Amino acid sequence: MQENILEVRDLNISFSNYGKTSKVLRNVNLNVLRGERVSLIGQSGSGKTVTMRTIIGTLPTPPAIIESGEILYERKNLLALNRIERNKIKGSGISIILQDPLLSFNPVLTILRQMEDIIKYSDVRRGLSRGHKERKELICETLAKVQLFDNERILDSYPIMLSGGMRQRVLIGMALLNQPKLLIADEPGTALDVTTQKEILDLLNMLVANEGLSLLFITHNLGVVREMADRIYVMQSGKIVETNHRENIFNTPQDPYTISLMESVPPLYGKKVIDVKNSNPIPDEMIKISNLTKSFPVRTGFLNRITSENHAVKSINLSINDGDIFGIAGESGSGKTTIAKILVGLHQPSAGQIRINKSNLEQLVELKDYRKLIQIVYQNPGSSLNRKRTIAQILSVPLKFSDYTDKMIKDRTNELLNMVDLPISYSSMYPHELSGGQKQRVAIARALSLKPKIIVLDEPTSALDVLVQGTVIDLLQRLKKELGLTYIFISHDLSLMRNFCNKIAIMFKGEICESGETKDIFSNPKHLYTKALISSIPVISDLEESLKPKVTDEERSMVLQNTRKI
């Protein structure tokens, strides 16, 4: 029988806010064995971060109140220790990797200084005295462990000068500096692109195995859990609802919440995959993009002179048919949003041509009726809906600037709310009174208000919780069928696109590297980047894993070398 390195017993925590007390953790029990990888999975607000903070001792009290419970680390109850004893464990026994690699750094100190500080003060605690040279040697060794070798440059840099993937690596290195025994990782890699995320997760797995660490991995992503855990805890509103070994959770989930989580992940391969087809038997060409290029000037130096041009998109050729759900996939900075903005007339193309319904975009944009042709739904409804305006006011804007009278506006607004399954009484509410999913419904309703033929969907579900994502996708599908819309669906979520789009284009560094029928791209990807991208997607079954295209680590890093900004 292996021994526990960490055990959380009957932890109860509540928060007191504005005179109201609410319970955030209820009888949480959790343990991590020596050398074991344990995952804690839950949606935002489920209490997983509170659990993490209580363990590492950074939970602010007040407003938090630890009502009862014990946290045993190597049989010592952390909650009963005094501050000095507690600090001894910080950084040496337990170490953490936080979610956002940029925000986890001190922005005004160089990497070297930050890493040296960690060693310096841990030495003070342990009564050691290592000199600057020895400290730097240790730092370089640690950086080598996280596969970073350009040490001089990295150590002299400030955090904002490094790329996201590099930052995440340095951050893991920082967590390792004091030879911890237990590593707590809070959603590492979530802020990164999937290909980079894949590398980071592989690295983490390797380190845990090589260094004999225990890992408590906190995430909301089921696919990631499958790769990162031996045992899993599922958390919902402050309670552990299910715990089991990985195979059991994925093969025979018991709790209804776990089951709904599993069902909310769109399948990438296998029988459950939905092959989407264009509903029109002989569709007409709706949008024709030829040789589209958009570049932004790069200004440098003292006089702000334009020294070079940054190509956001380069020589794009696309053809989108009436009734398509056309997916444009790519990682951040690939140029997919630039295409969206050009289509709705917010950017002018630098070169190339776009024809919609056989008319030139340049001429169309000048027309007032252009708004009745194409509309857009943004990623984050919290940002795309003005929080100081009521739902009715928000919905009326497009109508007001078209030829609607006040009476017609009111009728149309109600009609729109109906279409997106929201009660008419919501029209007098403000966005903050609605949930994330409801807000996105309002945003969709606004896009529909002028009865457009084309809607650009710019990551419409990625700001939402997975369980809500499904309902929004269902709504979009129903609306398309009812209104005969054409969608341009921009996303980085390939599993979702597999089941939602009939055609797809993969973008890479401003260019389209591959496009065609969704089914074909996934079953037989041709471009190395497409393969690397699909193979990096975390999936939730062995079957899907086995059907993913195979890419060697070498090939993947070749692709990454190409994307990584230094």
Next chain:
Amino acid sequence: MFTYLLKRTVTLLLVFIGLAILIFIIARIVPGDPARIALGPLASAQQVEEMRQEMGLNDPFFVQLWNYLAGLVQGDLGKSLLTSRPVIDDILGALPATFELVLFTVFLQITLSIPLGVLAAVYRDSWVDNFTRIISLIGVVTPGFVLAIILQLLASYQFSFFPVTGRVDPGLNFEPDITRLILIDSLIKGRSDVFIDAFSHIFLPSIALAAAGIGQVMRITRSAMIEVSRFDFIEASRAYGIPERVVTFGYMLRIASVAPLTILGLEFASLIGNAFVVEFVFSWPGIASYGVRTILQKDLNAVIGVVLVSGIFFVFANLFIDILLGIIDPRHRIREGSSK
């Protein structure tokens, strides 16, 4: 860093040139004939006309502006209409006293308000916080001249150590001829008696002048500290075992000091403005007393000179703060210096 500094310098220089032009335009559009003011009401129309000619008032506007700017570059601010001495000489005579007062005031503001702000943030919602909050409120809401009068009253009844007028006791026979700042020169020359006397003179006016800034900067430091304390990296640093003392003073304060320093720079013009009142109350022999006098007598050239010199003060203070911010927060210079 170099590009960053160059950019900031040029921006501030532009501000100054803009200020010079703006002041000139205002001076020319206000009613009242400068020549008439210079000569007094009894002068004949012909005398006034000759004076206008001599002062260049009959030249086209742009010629006047050009002559004025060209003079400015050579440090020529024209002649005072009343004393008939070059304005620049009058101002340079009064400048050190004001410079000393303002410098000492800023010194007080920084050394008092930032530590108190940090304390308030560290002991948030405790009695320390409430106490500093009251102090800062009193500072912010008490008008400089009311505080000056209260301090004078207190000094004349209770604390006779603090004189209520002047800069230094003339009986001490001290000539500040090195930096022209008495506090510093007396230290250099080893005259502790002069230093103590000068300190007792400058203390009350500085407090009256500093109070508003102390209150404001204290609150800003507090809220900046609280904001920084919510950053992820603070949590990470604690979890990596960095001692609380280092997290607070080494990490948090460094970032949190950007906001109060920026405010000090922005409010610098107000500080000089308030110095007008405080110098007036304490009969401080500075540029402000000179300014009020010339303004009351509608001595236009002198007024322009005073405002411009204040502008130079402002520009240098802000340049200094920009350099400081560039050192404190490398993101400033990275962002401004390189691409995008």
Next chain:
Amino acid sequence: MTQPSGQELNSERDLGQQRSLTSGQMAWFRFRSNPSSIIGAFIVLSVIFLAIFAPLIAPSPQSAGSFVDFINRHSPPSKDFWFGTDNVGRDIFSRVIFGYRVSLGLVIGVLGFAVPFGVFLGLLAGYFGNWTEFVIMRFTDIMLAIPPLAMALAITAVLSPNLINAMIAITMLWWTWHTRLIYRIVKAQMNEDYVEAAKVSGASHFHIMFRELLPNCVSAISVKISLDAGFVILFGAALSFLGLGVQPPTPDLGTMVSTGSEYLPEYWWEALMPGLAILYAILGFNLLGDGLRDMMDVEV
């Protein structure tokens, strides 16, 4: 994946609301639990009340003018003269009450022009960017380099000192702070998608500036106005104190401090009482502004 039933929608909504109260409740809680904002509101209301009903409240309304009562000159604060009397025997308390009329008139005059003007320029600069932003923001930068008191002094001196000219002088300098504030907020708001969404909806510039962006500035503006009111009073008093604001015999707090200070330290009340009266009003507006700031959770 099925159609969301009404019940599901409700539970989805609960999810969002569970963790926080509505923002209105939170705001009210913040205001109520902060005794200083209540005190601030009380002080401001009392000042406004005194100013409006000055002729009815003042024990000696004639003291507001060039009334002379040499028998009672320089009397210290007493039952008859709460704040004492001045060098010609006028009741200082009555004069203070009338002085609040002048102070509040100044506040209304200055902020009535400076706020709309400053806000408008801030909206323009933040919304249009490019050269509009360059011109407006550089101009405010220049204005910020001018010591406000020196500038106001110069303007009133040249234009002859009186209340209206003091108002003009202060207004000319005051708008810059509002421009900067609104510019900063609008700049931040421009990163929000709703501005772009409005453009795509075909909304006019006017609509986006005044219907979309302005409502997001309102809470900051109201906090700023409350804080400003105190500082305008202070500023006007400082001008009068130097002899360049309101002229006698109009009862103005700054002028009263100035005249009173000639009789320091023996007749201390003559300068101190009007001084404290200024302090009281500024304190009220400040506490109220702070309270509003906490309540609406805005940075000003």
